[in-house]
Amino acid sequence: MFTGENIIQIVSGFLHWAYAQVGISALAGAIDPVISAIVMFGFISVFVMFLVWMERKVSAHMQSRIGPNRVGPFGLLQTVADAIKLTTKEDVKPVNRDKIPYFIAPIVAFVATFMGMVVIPFDKGMVVQDLNVGILYIIAITGFTVIAILTAGWSSNNKFALLGGFRSAAQIISYEVPLVLSVVPIIMITGTLSLSGIVEYQQQAGYWFIFPQIVAFIIFITSATAEANRAPFDIPEAESELIGGFHTEYSGVKFAMFFLGEYIAVVVSSAVAVTLFLGGWLPVAFLGFLHLPGFIWFLIKLVSVIYLVMAFRWTFPRLRVDQLMDFGWKVLIPLSILNILITASVWLLLYGKGAQ
Amino acid sequence: MTDLLLSQVKVGGESQFGTDEYVVNLGPQHPATHGVLRLIVKLDGETVKETVPVLGYLHRSIEKICENRTYPQCITYTDRIDYVSAMSVNYAFALATEKLMNIEAPARAQWLRMIFIELQRLASHLLWMGAFAGDIGALTPFLYGLRERERILDLFEMTCGQRLTYNYIRIGGVMIDILPDFVSKCIAFLDYFEPKIDEYEDLLTYNPIFLERTKGVGVISPEMGINAGVCGPSLRGSGIACDVRKQQPYLYYDQVKFAECIETAGDCWSRYKVRMREMRESVSIIRQSLERLEPGPIEAKMPPVLKAPLNSEIYSRIESSRGEMGVYLVGDGTAKPWKAKFRCASFSNLYVLDQLTKGWKVADIMAVLGSLDMIVPEVDR
Amino acid sequence: MGIFKYFKDIFSGLWSLLVGLSVTSKYFLNFKAVTTQQYPEERLPLPARSRSMIKLIYDGEKDQFNCVACLMCAKACPNSCIKLEGVRQVDGKRRMTTFKLDFSTCIFCGYCVEACGFDALTFVSEEYENAVYKRGSLLQDEHAMKWVRPAQPIAPEEQKKETVIPAVVGA
Numbered sequence: 089m090f091t092g093e094n095i096i097q098i099v100s101g102f103l104h105w106a107y108a109q110v111g112i113s114a115l116a117g118a119i120d121p122v123i124s125a126i127v128m129f130g131f132i133s134v135f136v137m138f139l140v141w142m143e144r145k146v147s148a149h150m151q152s153r154i155g156p157n158r159v160g161p162f163g164l165l166q167t168v169a170d171a172i173k174l175t176t177k178e179d180v181k182p183v184n185r186d187k188i189p190y191f192i193a194p195i196v197a198f199v200a201t202f203m204g205m206v207v208i209p210f211d212k213g214m215v216v217q218d219l220n221v222g223i224l225y226i227i228a229i230t231g232f233t234v235i236a237i238l239t240a241g242w243s244s245n246n247k248f249a250l251l252g253g254f255r256s257a258a259q260i261i262s263y264e265v266p267l268v269l270s271v272v273p274i275i276m277i278t279g280t281l282s283l284s285g286i287v288e289y290q291q292q293a294g295y296w297f298i299f300p301q302i303v304a305f306i307i308f309i310t311s312a313t314a315e316a317n318r319a320p321f322d323i324p325e326a327e328s329e330l331i332g333g334f335h336t337e338y339s340g341v342k343f344a345m346f347f348l349g350e351y352i353a354v355v356v357s358s359a360v361a362v363t364l365f366l367g368g369w370l371p372v373a374f375l376g377f378l379h380l381p382g383f384i385w386f387l388i389k390l391v392s393v394i395y396l397v398m399a400f401r402w403t404f405p406r407l408r409v410d411q412l413m414d415f416g417w418k419v420l421i422p423l424s425i426l427n428i429l430i431t432a433s434v435w436l437l438l439y440g441k442g443a444q
Numbered sequence: 445m446t447d448l449l450l451s452q453v454k455v456g457g458e459s460q461f462g463t464d465e466y467v468v469n470l471g472p473q474h475p476a477t478h479g480v481l482r483l484i485v486k487l488d489g490e491t492v493k494e495t496v497p498v499l500g501y502l503h504r505s506i507e508k509i510c511e512n513r514t515y516p517q518c519i520t521y522t523d524r525i526d527y528v529s530a531m532s533v534n535y536a537f538a539l540a541t542e543k544l545m546n547i548e549a550p551a552r553a554q555w556l557r558m559i560f561i562e563l564q565r566l567a568s569h570l571l572w573m574g575a576f577a578g579d580i581g582a583l584t585p586f587l588y589g590l591r592e593r594e595r596i597l598d599l600f601e602m603t604c605g606q607r608l609t610y611n612y613i614r615i616g617g618v619m620i621d622i623l624p625d626f627v628s629k630c631i632a633f634l635d636y637f638e639p640k641i642d643e644y645e646d647l648l649t650y651n652p653i654f655l656e657r658t659k660g661v662g663v664i665s666p667e668m669g670i671n672a673g674v675c676g677p678s679l680r681g682s683g684i685a686c687d688v689r690k691q692q693p694y695l696y697y698d699q700v701k702f703a704e705c706i707e708t709a710g711d712c713w714s715r716y717k718v719r720m721r722e723m724r725e726s727v728s729i730i731r732q733s734l735e736r737l738e739p740g741p742i743e744a745k746m747p748p749v750l751k752a753p754l755n756s757e758i759y760s761r762i763e764s765s766r767g768e769m770g771v772y773l774v775g776d777g778t779a780k781p782w783k784a785k786f787r788c789a790s791f792s793n794l795y796v797l798d799q800l801t802k803g804w805k806v807a808d809i810m811a812v813l814g815s816l817d818m819i820v821p822e823v824d825r
Numbered sequence: 826m827g828i829f830k831y832f833k834d835i836f837s838g839l840w841s842l843l844v845g846l847s848v849t850s851k852y853f854l855n856f857k858a859v860t861t862q863q864y865p866e867e868r869l870p871l872p873a874r875s876r877s878m879i880k881l882i883y884d885g886e887k888d889q890f891n892c893v894a895c896l897m898c899a900k901a902c903p904n905s906c907i908k909l910e911g912v913r914q915v916d917g918k919r920r921m922t923t924f925k926l927d928f929s930t931c932i933f934c935g936y937c938v939e940a941c942g943f944d945a946l947t948f949v950s951e952e953y954e955n956a957v958y959k960r961g962s963l964l965q966d967e968h969a970m971k972w973v974r975p976a977q978p979i980a981p982e983e984q985k986k987e988t989v990i991p992a993v994v995g996a
Contacts (some may be wrong), residue, residue: 151587154861306839315865319581320653323807403849404842405653406581408807409490419835517903522933525934584849591860605876605948611934619935620874647845652838 092211092369092382124216125206132205136351137167139394146398146433177340185337186243193240194338194345200232201349204356210285211369211382213373222283223275226360227268230315234260237324237334240346244337253334254326255409256317263314263321264415270307273431274364283360287368296367305365307420309396312357314416316350319401323409338339358393362386366393452502465493470809476814477635479820483797490805492520495798497806503825505579510784515541515615515750517785523609526822527784531557531564532764536786539694540771544752552740553617559630559733560600560612561728567596568765569723576716576814577648580657585644586755591641597634600624615750617743627734634727641723645660649717658712662812663798665710671790672799676767677718678816679715682710687761700732712815719817751779766790767816790822875950876933880972881924882945890967892921892945899936906931921945924967929960947972 103120105111120389141156141164148155156163166283181190207222219225234257241253274297276283278289290296298305314321323335334345368388369382407415451534470483480501486494506525510518514663522537524528531623534555542549544635549557570593574586597607604612612619648654669679679686707714752775761770767789776782793816800812862869865979871877882891894911907923938946949972957963 142723146853147583149859150853152591152852152858152860154859154863229834356817396576399849399853400847403579403647403845404582404586404651405648405657406807407653408657410805410806411656423835513903517901517936520903520932522935594860602872603874603876605872605874605935606933606952609934611936619939643848647848650837650841651845652834652841709982 090381092214096213128216138270140167143398147402150402168171175341175342179340182337189239189243190357193236194342197236197349198345203354204229208359210386218284220282223281241334249334249336251323263311266307266420266424267311270304272428274321282361290367291370298365309423316353320404361393362389455570459479459528491658492801502820506825508785510596516780520611529564529568531560536762536769536771538613538615538713540758540773543760544756544758544773544775547616547744549617549744550741553742554695555733555737556618558611562729565726565765568636571720572817579814580812603682616746648719656668661808662709663825672796676789678704678715678793681715683708687759688768698731703727710813713816716731788822790818795816854900871950875955876935876948877950880949880969881970883971883973884994885973891943893919893923893943897940901936901940927964929963
């Protein structure tokens with residue numbers, strides 16, 4: 089049957105035969121992860137291009153208009169045209185910038201978010217490296233973006249970019265706490281940090297975690313949009329009327345890297361949400377007769393969650409900075425702590441001391 | 445000129461953290477759709493200390509030009525004073541001239557004028573809603589408002605030929621009669637549009653983020669409003685009944701049933717609610733007027749050259765979409781006005797911006813400016 | 826109590842957010858309900874009364890412009906866009922010799938068309954794509970503005986104006 093596991097078996101069988109032909113079978117353990125990382129990189133790059141197109145089409149149809157429909161069939165090549173435009177733009181740099189941090193900041197922003205995709209399981213066994221501390225790794229990686237933003241704001245030699253960078257960094261740091269806390273009940277229930285393990289637990293248990301943990305799902309999605317600086321939390325980008333965001337002084341490819349980094353952060357958080365709450369590669373219960381391979385289910389769920397994140401941007405107004413911080417600290421954190429307490433108490437009541 | 449203004453904004457206060465104040469320019473080119481208004485804002489960190497508007501970027505000397513044009517020719521310039529709500533300004537000037545020269549428009553013309561002015565009020569409020577929501581951050585209601593507004597402009601184009609600067613309401617009547625299918629198309633539009641207002645309210649009115657941004661922000665107390673000369677929906681949001689259509693009824697507003705929309709809190713949210721309710725009332729007025737339309741002449745019998753009596757003057761006011769629009773005319777016996785002065789609502793309403801935003805954050809400037817429904821061509825003329 | 830209000834606020838806030846999402850999602854799911862007119866391919870006709878472009882009517886049978894150079898349009902124009910000259914012919918009738926309309930200052934108010942008592946000027950609603958590359962091209966003379974009325978019956982909905990020549994002429 090056409091499942092993810094079969095594909096992995098076929099491909100790795102072919103690769104090992106190829107190694108044997110060339111005579112480097114001993115190095116298989118080292119080369120396999122590199123090849124899977126390259127495949128993941130390629131896939132994500134194409135997926136992000138698709139996402140940019142999807143955002144424009146989704147926003148357009150929500151607003152009763154047609155999005156891009158001229159470049160390529162249904163406008164699918166519009167992102168390619170945008171990418172060509174951004175790469176051929178003049179790279180305007182402020183004269184008094186701090187040269188090395190200015191150069192490094194967009195690279196860090198881009199690479200850090202990409203690194204999160206390494207542990208996401210697209211199907212059983214279809215993951216670049218199934219770390220057994222998967223969630224911890226992803227949460228640690230999201231801390232990198234703060235460094236990138238602060239560096240960008242500081243090195244631009246522009247007091248407004250610096251202020252924008254400060255605000256953005258404060259926002260990201262504040263919303264990491266509810267992000268982590270909303271994941272804790274799932275870790276408590278499953279007893280493992282590995283993402284594949286969590287999906288397998290959902291398979292055995294027979295239900296997805298969104299049903300008992302709907303509050304955690306909402307908190308997670310909200311914190312993830314705040315982490316990616318997207319509306320309704322896009323003060324650093326949209327308050328450009330007065331104070332430019334941290335990326336004011338960037339143009340061309342460097343700006344493209346920030347921009348793509350934001351989309352990849354959305355993809356990573358949505359993928360984590362799908363894995364933790366929506367059952368990863370598991371089929372939707374009543375549609376199981378379709379016999380689709382696991383990664384197709386994963387992609388369908390991923391696109392749905394990303395649609396939800398995009399709908400947030402185009403439906404809700406923007407929060408003011410102090411209201412944003414209020415919301416994070418006074419609403420999300422107490423709710424997520426409450427969620428942990430309730431989950432733990434219910435678990436103990438139902439299953440006694442034998443809980444994992 | 446700018447140095448003079450900047451010197452009035454004193455910089456260098458002290459706060460407990462030893463921070464400095466700095467002056468920032470919210471330049472004439474805005475991402476928001478208010479037009480070319482320049483705001484010099486003195487900030488302490490994120491808090492606004494003082495806001496000084498710099499006007500004049502859209503000044504076209506319309507009042508001076510009108511001194512050299514005949515009364516009918518002036519109507520073409522009034523379109524451009526408030527291009528979002530051009531029918532109202534056309535009518536303000538036509539009313540002033542008719543009072544000056546003792547002309548009375550026939551009944552059908554009055555009903556038609558009422559229908560078009562209320563349709564124009566709808567169009568203006570739709571654009572305001574879009575711009576206000578866009579300032580707050582919700583980008584979608586702008587397109588919804590414009591989509592509805594396009595249909596109103598189609599009705600206008602069907603009748604008089606233009607979509608923005610109509611030159612339709614003339615002295616003594618209207619330019620041309622409506623087409624036979626106008627009434628059915630108008631009723632079809634109203635039936636389509638009324639549920640849409642509910643949709644916009646669903647999207648915005650009780651949205652918690654919208655409430656946080658607008659409730660309690662920019663409170664105009666009744667005393668502050670009256671002292672500063674605020675008028676229109678901005679003052680009705682503070683509880684004061686100031687609708688010229690009720691106080692000094694013109695056209696046939698005393699013969700149709702409509703409610704004056706008043707809210708008491710005085711913040712941005714109240715002003716938003718006042719305008720949404722005004723949209724519903726306008727729909728009701730249009731329906732009633734369409735029923736009472738009867739055949740007849742559409743223009744009064746007037747001399748071919750309109751001359752004002754010597755040493756005559758008149759001040760007449762109407763309720764345009766933004767508030768009270770007043771026209772002051774001085775006649776000198778010739779066919780051209782000696783003086784034409786337009787008292788525009790946005791100019792007076794802009795005055796309270798400084799008092800409303802003192803001590804609030806930068807983001808609130810945009811919220812307050814949006815809720816005042818200020819249009820720069822009215823401010824600068 | 827404060828704690829109940831806290832949770833009530835959260836739930837009511839969440840509910841109105843969901844209602845808002847449903848409004849936009851409804852438009853999204855209704856894929857065909859777009860209001861975009863894809864311009865170069867879809868050129869919808871403008872209404873008959875559209876004040877698009879002013880044309881001088883040329884009478885094909887009599888082989889002359891209808892204009893008699895009475896200068897009513899020039900006096901009516903608020904911006905003085907029209908300059909024209911005429912000459913009295915041997916049979917006593919006046920005819921126009923040159924007619925210039927500066928479209929860069931014209932505001933399309935329609936006073937010239939209304940003032941003309943000889944059916945010489947009209948708006949042609951089909952011609953609305955009037956962008957030019959050089960500003961000088963906007964000063965059009967009678968050859969550029971020449972237009973022959975097509976031999977069509979008047980559309981049944983088009984109503985005639987019911988008034989006398991309006992009072993637009995200046996002193």
